[in-house]
Amino acid sequence: MSKAKQTRSIRVSGRRWPVRFNGEAKGYFAICHDGLQATPRQIVFNREVLRSDRLLVDSLVHEMLHAAGWPIDEAFVDGFAKDVARELIRFGFKRVKK
Numbered sequence: 204m205s206k207a208k209q210t211r212s213i214r215v216s217g218r219r220w221p222v223r224f225n226g227e228a229k230g231y232f233a234i235c236h237d238g239l240q241a242t243p244r245q246i247v248f249n250r251e252v253l254r255s256d257r258l259l260v261d262s263l264v265h266e267m268l269h270a271a272g273w274p275i276d277e278a279f280v281d282g283f284a285k286d287v288a289r290e291l292i293r294f295g296f297k298r299v300k301k
């Protein structure tokens with residue numbers, strides 16, 4: 204099992220967000236549930252994100268921004284996450300297999 208897949212939670216602005224990796228995020232790479240509806244507060248990643256460092260970073264930043272501020276515009280969140288992922292990969296960041 205990958206290190207990313209073993210991650211059980213993400214801390215954002217002092218709050219712990221449970222993390223799951225499964226196939227529920229159909230049509231999405233990840234979903235951030237705010238816990239205000241029937242689904243409990245959590246971030247669900249599609250296993251597809253584990254195939255690429257860039258996709259994993261993009262999805263992590265994207266969902267963490269949603270968790271940090273729900274009113275933040277989706278287009279801003281999406282563009283910022285893609286910018287961060289692209290630049291981190293350009294600077295050579297990548298997962299280390301252990």
Ligand SMILES: [Zn+2]
Pocket residue numbers: 265269277280281
């Ligand atoms: Zn989004």
